[in-house]
Amino acid sequence: VQLQASGGGLVQAGGSLRLSCAASGRTLSNYAMGWFRQAPGKEREFVAAISWNGVYTDYIDSVRGRFTISRDTAKNTVYLQMNSLRFEDTAVYYCAAKVRADSYRTHRTPSEYDYWGQGTEVTVSS
Numbered sequence: 001v002q003l004q005a006s007g008g009g010l011v012q013a014g015g016s017l018r019l020s021c022a023a024s025g026r027t028l029s030n031y032a033m034g035w036f037r038q039a040p041g042k043e044r045e046f047v048a049a050i051s052w053n054g055v056y057t058d059y060i061d062s063v064r065g066r067f068t069i070s071r072d073t074a075k076n077t078v079y080l081q082m083n084s085l086r087f088e089d090t091a092v093y094y095c096a097a098k099v100r101a102d103s104y105r106t107h108r109t110p111s112e113y114d115y116w117g118q119g120t121e122v123t124v125s126s
Contacts, residue, residue: 001026001115005095008120011085015124019080021095021117028052032101033071033078034113037091037122047093048080049106058106062088087126092119 007019021033034049048069049058057069068081078095096113107113 001028001031001097003095003097003115003117005093005117005120008093008122010123010125013085013087013124013126015085016081016083017085017122019082019093019095019120019122021078021080023076023078023097027073028071028076028078028097029073030099030101030103032098032105032107033069034096034098034107035069035078035080035093036096036110037089037093038119039088039091042091044094044110046108046110049108050078051104051106052101053103056104056106058108082122085122085124087124090122090124092121094119 002024004022030052035047038044050069066084071078095117097115098113
């Protein structure tokens with residue numbers, strides 16, 4: 001499966017962006033999905049995850065209440081709605097897919113994921 005992340009850009013602090021992760025090659029309907037980010041000079045970190053049935057979500061504490069992960073099975077796409085953006089949210093954002101996932105589980109560890117998108121850059125100006 002190929003993942004294509006898009007939607008990044010330059011936004012002022014307090015603004016919003018919606019990232020999309022479109023899949024091709026196979027349906028994402030039974031894949032758990034996640035968003036990660038990597039800021040310059042830092043390690044890749046978990047941001048949000050969603051179970052393959054779309055019922056369960058998980059967020060890193062710093063984005064909980066501001067970011068929302070969702071999925072549209074019909075469009076084979078996963079989204080990350082980011083509101084109230086902060087300077088510290090500046091990073092390259094990556095989407096990832098995990099095959100053979102349990103329907104109710106979310107995953108925080110990068111090594112658990114099987115496929116990665118190329119990344120989309122988000123820059124928040126203070």
